[in-house]
Amino acid sequence: MTTNTTSQRGAAVHARGLVKTFGRVRAVDGIDLDVHRGEVFGVLGPNGAGKTTTLQMLATLLPMDGGNAEVLGVDVREHPHVVRQLLGVTGQYASVDENLTARENLRLFGRLLGLSSTQARSTAEDLLGRFGLEDAADRAIAKFSGGMRRRLDLAASLISRPPLIFLDEPTTGLDPRTRGQMWDTIRELVRDGCTVLLTTQYLDEADQLADRVAVIDQGRKVAEGTPDELKSQVGSSSLQLRLVDPAHTADAVEVVRGLVAEQPTLTPEAGGITVPLADANRAADVLIGLRQRDLPISSAAVHKPTLDEVFLALTGHGTEDTRPEPEMEPTR
Amino acid sequence: MTTTTTLTPGEPTVTARTLAGARDLPTRPSVRETVSQSLALAWRALLKMRRNPEQLVDVTFQPLLFTAMFAYIFGGAISGSVSDYLPLLIPGILAQTALTACMATGIQLREDMDKGVFDRFKSLPIARIAPLVGPAVADLVRYGTAATLTILAGLAMGYRPAGGLLGVVAGWLLTLVAGWSLAWIFTWLGTVARSAQAVQGISMMVMFPLTFLSNAFVPADTLPGWLQAFVRFNPVSHVVTAVRDLLNSGAVTGDVGWALLGCALVVAVFGTLSVRTYSRKM
The missing domain is CATH 3.30.70.920 (Lrp/AsnC effector binding domain/regulation of amino acid metabolism (RAM) domain)
Structure with a gap:
């Protein structure tokens, strides 16, 4: 049985009227999103604006309380298992196993994604190399710096070579040098043909990376456009x-x-x-x-x-400076 | 996505428009995938166990301690002598240590679920039951350790099971099956409770009645009538009786059947409940 779903042909993400309530709080209050294929789409907003919640609903990690969404033409609510096959998700807090080494983590996720033992092993080696983690591959993750964890987390999201990648605040808490490296990595992904949906509370990050930006405040979308369009507004x-x-x-x-x-x-x-x-x-x-x-x-x-x-002009308030102290990379 | 999809003819699929063109993807994981995902997660649990050997205290020292303690404290009072009490006690301790080991399954699952890695498990196209089954399979190692040490402690204290080697192996296996099955009660508690401490507290209240309100340590006919009714209903009693029969006479009695049926029932009910609460919590 093949189900055909209707939506715009080119859309990587097509969401209408997304709602999520936690008790009385409407964390996401009717958000529409259209992410085109091959672009970097930035969801920009201060802490607590509803960025992460929106992403989690699209990634099947949270049930939607209202609205509907399609990922690459597949209905999120109806076919979560299919959507999960299309997505690589990198969370705000590194979601890797602290009890395992970096190499073991990548092998585990490879096995879970259906790779054979040998394939999982070689994919793990490839990714460790690509993300500069060979030297730390057998070290306990508890001793990893913030940047190394984030790189490992992103590496784990790329095992299945997903066409669409969600990055939830990929550089929050990273020092400027590590942040620059992360930006380069994200640009590489786009060159390889990935579509990237990222959230950020850093305006310069959206400016640097995103082709288009949606500005979110208190669960609502207050503006959308290219960074330049927003600025000229x-x-x-x-x-x-x-x-x-x-x-x-x-x-x-x-x-x-x-x-x-x-x-x-x-x-x-x-x-x-x-x-x-x-x-x-x-x-x-x-x-x-x-x-x-x-x-x-x-x-x-x-x-x-x-x-x-x-941001100030759109929302009437600034982006509160919630930037945490940058973490230092340990000396090797 | 060159990797995850093994399409079985007849499986429902949905067309996704990826960059490489339209692709048919399965709408749910196959049984084969579910098994291999569960085994991968069992491998993870075993790695964790090897890194944190202190997790094995409850299946190593505890059975040794309890066997010795119970034998010397209750032996004389209940059976007249320690050696006469051992055939009654060892199967009881087997059930008790298996249950204690199950309790840790729920607590560890809860602790694990609070960590970031479970977010990733949820975001992966894997069977929802795999993160629950994986650790449960790995815990067979724990039940096996506990059962082996209990039997060895009994042998060291002079227990000579009349069921012979075959009977002992069968009793050992039944203990593992029972441990794995009853662990689903605690797995379910792990998915509903808010914290590992809560799981521990509730589990104690479940574990103690299940163990002590059974025939594990005393003959059931010494109990008041209303209690006997519960004891007869308690699946642990059937497991204990069945293991006793296997160890002490090598006989496969009807209680083996009842024990297996009880275990299957527990798995069916609490396994279903666990997966349901786990999936809903995402």
């Missing part, structure tokens, strides 16, 4: 200029007002001019205008709003 870019000769300031202001009809902000003593731009492309017009009037500049920069500003 809140206000404008600005052009920051510095004149070689501060005496030219008045002339320069005249040029700017003639071209973009905006009042620039001045720092006259240093010859600095900040021009608000509704459209970043107008920056070139301003530069050409100054050149034509022979008003030389020493520097020019277009500044875009950060996702932090975006």
